Amino acid sequence: MTWRVATIRESRVETPQAKTLVLDVPDWPGHLAGQHVDIRLTAEDGYQSERSYSIASAPDAAALELTIERIDDGEVSPWLTEEAREGDQFELRGPVGGYFVWKASLSGPVLLVAGGSGLVPLMAMLRHHRATGSQADMRLLLSARTHEDVLYRRELDSSFRDMMYLTLTREEWDGWSRRVDADILREVGPGPEEHPHVYVCGPTAFVEEAARLLVELGHLPAAVHTERFG
Amino acid sequence: MPPISRGFHGRRQTEVDPSRLPPGQYATNDFPVLSAGPTPHTPLDEWSFTVGGAVKEARSWTWDEFLELPNEVVTRDIHCVTKWSKFDTEWRGVPVERLLEGTDPWGKFVVAWCDGGYTTNLPLADVLDGQAWVAYEYAGEPLDPEHGGPARLLVPHLYFWKSAKWLRGLNIGEQDEPGFWESYGYHNYGDPWKEQRYWSD
Numbered sequence: 001m002t003w004r005v006a007t008i009r010e011s012r013v014e015t016p017q018a019k020t021l022v023l024d025v026p027d028w029p030g031h032l033a034g035q036h037v038d039i040r041l042t043a044e045d046g047y048q049s050e051r052s053y054s055i056a057s058a059p060d061a062a063a064l065e066l067t068i069e070r071i072d073d074g075e076v077s078p079w080l081t082e083e084a085r086e087g088d089q090f091e092l093r094g095p096v097g098g099y100f101v102w103k104a105s106l107s108g109p110v111l112l113v114a115g116g117s118g119l120v121p122l123m124a125m126l127r128h129h130r131a132t133g134s135q136a137d138m139r140l141l142l143s144a145r146t147h148e149d150v151l152y153r154r155e156l157d158s159s160f161r162d163m164m165y166l167t168l169t170r171e172e173w174d175g176w177s178r179r180v181d182a183d184i185l186r187e188v189g190p191g192p193e194e195h196p197h198v199y200v201c202g203p204t205a206f207v208e209e210a211a212r213l214l215v216e217l218g219h220l221p222a223a224v225h226t227e228r229f230g
Numbered sequence: 231m232p233p234i235s236r237g238f239h240g241r242r243q244t245e246v247d248p249s250r251l252p253p254g255q256y257a258t259n260d261f262p263v264l265s266a267g268p269t270p271h272t273p274l275d276e277w278s279f280t281v282g283g284a285v286k287e288a289r290s291w292t293w294d295e296f297l298e299l300p301n302e303v304v305t306r307d308i309h310c311v312t313k314w315s316k317f318d319t320e321w322r323g324v325p326v327e328r329l330l331e332g333t334d335p336w337g338k339f340v341v342a343w344c345d346g347g348y349t350t351n352l353p354l355a356d357v358l359d360g361q362a363w364v365a366y367e368y369a370g371e372p373l374d375p376e377h378g379g380p381a382r383l384l385v386p387h388l389y390f391w392k393s394a395k396w397l398r399g400l401n402i403g404e405q406d407e408p409g410f411w412e413s414y415g416y417h418n419y420g421d422p423w424k425e426q427r428y429w430s431d
Contacts, residue, residue: 041235050254089233098414211268
């Protein structure tokens with residue numbers, strides 16, 4: 001798979017820990033919602049480092065966007081979130097991964113379950129849903145630490161308010177203030193009898209627990225797609 | 231020439247022996263988890279292991295029988311296609327050639343199949359001669375379900391998706407059949423030293 005040169009067109013602060021980079025990638029072949037890319041940074045002396053990041057933009061969007069959360073002792077994310085600015089370049093290849101994807105042509109309801117920055121590939125699905133005017137019943141359950149940690153907060157509020165359910169694990173508010181549990185999943189729905197396609201993304205412990213609960217509620221294991229990090 | 235990423239210096243892992251790190255990988259002490267779906271939990275009294283397909287004599291073991299098989303402890307470096315490598319991981323398992331003894335396979339390919347529906351394909355030659363094990367202990371402890379327990383394939387010379395979790399059997403085939411990730415764009419063979427991550431690599 002070919003490495004392409006990506007040039008940063010714009011960067012946007014999403015949260016104190018995360019930034020979105022809007023990229024120009026000549027001859028980008030297009031992607032599906034849920035896929036990721038490999039990126040490779042090169043230092044002046046030729047030293048290189050590679051990592052994978054989920055694509056945040058819809059397949060229908062004009063530019064490729066990645067949202068990167070800073071990992072304090074990381075090697076690549078601190079450069080992407082703090083050093084990198086408009087006009088900077090790195091290499092990128094992809095798209096990668098054909099399983100954790102949602103296409104508007106897929107029929108049936110969809111349940112997205114995100115822990116923290118696990119929202120990124122699911123955001124591509126929400127944006128794809130909106131861009132295609134899909135009539136599919138799509139719902140997002142997002143677990144975040146506090147309101148301040150919620151990625152794409154304004155866009156979620158303005159475009160996806162009635163599709164979204166939020167629980168906060170480190171902030172008391174008038175909504176749910178606890179980890180995702182069976183009651184929350186039941187209330188969000190759609191239930192297993194509606195056979196939704198389910199996509200779960202987040203840190204390992206979050207994904208393990210959410211996937212376990214979903215199977216316990218009666219969802220078919222084969223309908224529960226998972227993607228983890230960390 | 232790749233473009234220089236301005237101001238990028240990297241956090242070079244000076245304590246890491248570069249000759250043990252395949253291209254594009256970084257060393258970690260964590261043990262990250264990757265899988266496409268929920269972790270299956272098969273009770274041990276319902277677990278069995280089967281060698282079948284293009285063999286003269288299929289064989290099958292219960293969990294208790296499996297533990298009676300000659301096994302060994304091996305220490306190997308493992309390399310995940312998502313870029314992390316972990317050095318000196320210690321496993322107990324049954325060498326795959328011991329499981330094939332007496333089965334008389336005539337196919338040249340293997341599909342490893344698992345609880346949860348996962349499969350991966352390998353050339354038979356790559357799981358023989360001390361290159362592959364069916365592992366059921368990690369670092370002296372029963373293998374955690376998150377990491378593929380009760381038993382997983384261990385083929386450390388290939389990217390770690392080939393080391394299928396929740397392994398239930400090996401199916402010998404006359405033809406090579408792409409497994410799960412191999413059907414979704416990942417390389418058919420997956421040699422980390424040649425950086426064979428994706429179809430066209």
